[in-house]
Amino acid sequence: MHALLCCVFLLMLHVGHAIELINVRRTTGPAPDRPVEISWGTNETHIEVQLSYPTQGWLAMGLSPEGGMDQSDVLFGYVDDLTNEVIVQDRYLQANLLKMSVNLSLDEQQDWQKIAGSKNGTYTVIRAVRLLKTCDKADHPFRDALQHVIYSLHTKPPTTPTAHITKHTFKYSTNINFVGASSTAEGDRTPDGKSALQLDGAGSKKLQFTIGNVSITGDLDTVYYCAVQKVPTLDKKYHAIATQPLLDKENLPYIHHMLVYSCNDIPKDEPELIKGKFPCSPTDGSTFMMKYCPNLLGAWAMGQADVNPYPKETGQPWGPEMSGKYVLVQLHYNNPERRSFVDNSGMIYHLSDQLRQYDMGTLMTGLLGLDFTMTLPPGQKVFTVQGQCVNNCTELFPKEGITIFSSVIHMHTRGLSGVVRHFRGSKELPLIDANLKYDFNLQATRPVMPFRKFLPGDRIVVECNFTTENDIQPVFGGEGSMEEMCLAFLNYYPKSALKVCGTRFRVPDYLALMSQPRPNQSAFRPKLTPEMANILMSGTSDLMPARRLMVKHLQPQAQKYFSSRTWSEADVKPLQDFFTKGANYLGICNVQGILTPIPNDNPPVFEPMGCKRHRYMRIRAL
Template sequence: MWFSFLSFAILSIGLVQHLDAISSPIPPYTNYTYATELQPNLADLWWSIDDLRKEITFEFHINTTGWIALGISPAGGMVGADIGLGWIDQSGQLHFEDRYAYGFYQPMVDNTTQDWFGLQGREVNGWTAIQFKRLLDTCDVMDYPIKSGTNIVIYAYSLEDPVIIDGKATIKYHGDRRYTRAIPLQSYANPPSESKFTGLDYFDFQLHNYSVPSNETTYHCTVYKVPAKFPKRRHAIAHKAIIDPANIDIVHHMLMYECDPSAVFDDENLPSGICDDLGEVLMPCTSRIATGWAVGGDYINEFPEVAGYPVGGDFEIQYYVIQMHFNNIHQMSNRTDSSGMRFYLGNELRQYDIGYMTLGQISGATAIAIPPYDDRLVIDSYCPALAMQNIPPTGITVVAAFPHTHLQGRSVWTKIIRNKKAVQYLFNGDAYTFNYQFQNRLPQPITLYPGDELATRCIYSTTNKSVVTLGGEATSDEMCLHMFTYYPRMNNLHFCWMANSMEAWGRVTNDSIPLDYNSIVKWLTDRQWTRQSIADWQTFYNSTSKLLIYDNGGNIDFADLPKLPDYEDFEPYQCKKNTTDVDTALRPSKLRSLLKRMEITS
């Protein structure tokens, strides 16, 4: 139990799923910050963000000479999607429209406030390329904001241009020429093609035809040793998640942990098996995350040019554990798996060693308990200066973030608290989706200094569940974790977690049960949840005493906090638009016009 409790409290990953090689024969109009191949030999996308103007510029290429469309969707479908649609006519002129989808029918043109703007376009060799822009948040009820975190991009195309009737464009149904892609548009990691690392040394930590049990949830652990062929210290400059193609549907995530430098194993018989069965054996390997991968993420992760992950030679870590989570929901018994992790080694040492830090809640019921039918439960954690005091005076540089919850998670963020005042987000995963978990590259590296504190928040919704959701390992359980990649590496800054104190559980249960873990779980699962008790539960989380668990020089330390520390927060973002535009966007005549076009009477 200790291994499960501790290891899953630090789930974090940085990795991904699409190896990017551009297909379009048309060069983009300009240089962009980000680029990805949406669909091989079919669709490519480039984009850049102007932070000052809060504006995003796209360039979209599709292998067609008909109309093309790109949209931002709340959930990956048509309903509520905000769409830019364009085409090049026979004279070479660009046409571009701002459209909005109320349902599963032709998106209507927004004739009141044009918020998508076509800039230029062309057709070359059977491909259409269009450059266009919009604000990240237009304040328009017929637009969908591009939030920080993971965005759901939809795109479609036709083989023909729209038909113009009475000056209005009518588009034919795209049929199956429609697609969805999740992308963190404001923090994409731009994973390189694996060909970039051709010729470099590498090593793999990989399963070999492991027979996956038929259980719905399996956690398998294997100990690996640093390859002896690397007698000198090296820096890994990138790593690749090797996911067995036959098991993409059941490999949920994998984590690599560093074992304590004092750990000793029989090199001829390294432990391998069900994680809980190896609990005592793996105790030295449960608190230091090295890297990993999760469902929906990119396969390749490349480190910043100034830093790398140290391996071999005089590096103190000799042993590692790869933990695999198989989510075998159909309980199939005929699967064998050979997934793992590959590390590409640079030819020269870089200036800094990479380190990882994980914030949030421990992954158990004493930290996470979410009532059923709750549309919004907020769970906050706090990492005080006590746990951050070993940061060097020059600070540490944070370069990437990986937020993680399970199915009920809706948002994860961490704020920097300096002198008891929130100064900025370390990362804001306002838009989060469980099925696409990305390593987010911070738009600009952020420096943390001694005395800084960190506030982390996870937001959940359980309107689709009739039973309480508890913290735990299974996909149906929940987590609240936020991992950050930084340099230079510190040996006393790996994790900072929270849970509700046992005293708090005594108060909320009126001391009616023994204060042990199993009794608390039973009390939570047996409880009859009412509207009032669900509302009261948020108050409990906001005001109860907390247990802090943090890394201190390689040791695990604990501290009791009577409540979450107070801090002065910054004003939440509010979309601002000039009065005329707002009046126009919300004017009753506009709404009546929309209803008429939708053939709905009011």
């Protein structure tokens, strides 16, 4: 009781003493011409926040403990249509993605206090104040650190202050330091509306690469499209200091992610180059992307901010040697409604001739085998898969090592949680990244704080936890949103020649496991053509292009076999061990487009973390 009275007294002290809103974050809204704006200011004890959202309904901002919706501490408000009363509420969000349930309940202790509010024909604005650290266990403190922020809105207000809150019509996420002097980050603005990043000015330049008005016909749920464009003439070296997605507003619900690659020399008679844009995917048999364009330049996925800056120490290099070279833009469209539309989305690179200390690079790591050798059994509450960047590959990093500054873990709709683990020899170091409440619709790049030093010979393990409780058929790895992936993209400096570092499970080892007899089950014994049998006998089944032929031949048989079998605990455990113990995989290093296999890895002995939160916290605190 004494603590509660103390909190109330401190809040009363603030009333009548407005805090200047000296920080502004302008970020993605439901349309490019209607951004969301979050303004704030702090003193020693309090924070004052103003939300300005393009809606006539309710608006909300939540502090998320792990980046997902669940357990978010929410500032909620609206302006009543009948009375024009400004309603400000303190709420707590509980989300169960497995049951597709969300409950945005009122806190027993209302810590947000109304300052002002209004709305016009386009925007609703509310302003409120709260203690930085309240006495309420349902609240999260505002800290001097980057915090996960989720914001959402609905086009209509609640019917009453205590009515059930209907699902948002728009939701996005970002990261903000509300307290520290280092709060300026992507999308931040000064109070006069100018970008705090200084993207424009003397010596600045913008490069824009788009998909080129591609027609999505609505024939498939999942579509990948690529477009190849030339880099304009660059007279000197520049650093890209930020990227910005260029998204067609009408198509935003269907754009799942975007990747941008730089290309090596492409023959002028290459059919895909002549066409300019073409269907593509990681596993559709097209070798164009990895053959000619293996160098990742940038990535965006739904849930990321609308401007993504790099740390002040580093920039992405663009120079005269890239003039006339080609850039490939790949868009992944998730279109379950089978809608037909034309899209011209892409990426903007903000360049500066004020070069920074280091060139930056991006490493793609994790599980590279997007096929039936990644099998998730149905009916599993939690099933774990790992992909590794083996130490033989990381020996290629500079002797002083690299510095990792941000990360994004990528799974699809069955993803529960994921971590990027860091090993030096047999010793496990603190986690590089941990997304403990994975949300397919909130896949924002997450800062690695503090920046992580990664030395040659260190190892990365990307561990992904999935649920298949609602599935009656096994789920395979693949590029479709209803298939699964386990990848991480790490941004770092200084730039290295190593572009991709991962593993794929060996086809012979997988077949040996699945062909073992089970009680009351027939073993998986696929029919092999003479060509397939020769590939297996030669030991080349995991090297391209032989592996692609093996997958094309075996995957339909695997799908037919697994759809007819039952999965007991005795069946699941050997498969779980196969994916998380031993070395049943082939390491892959991609250096400047040249793939080098690492056949005989010797990993340290470690247990999968699974979904046990205390294990994550233990490693994070080391």
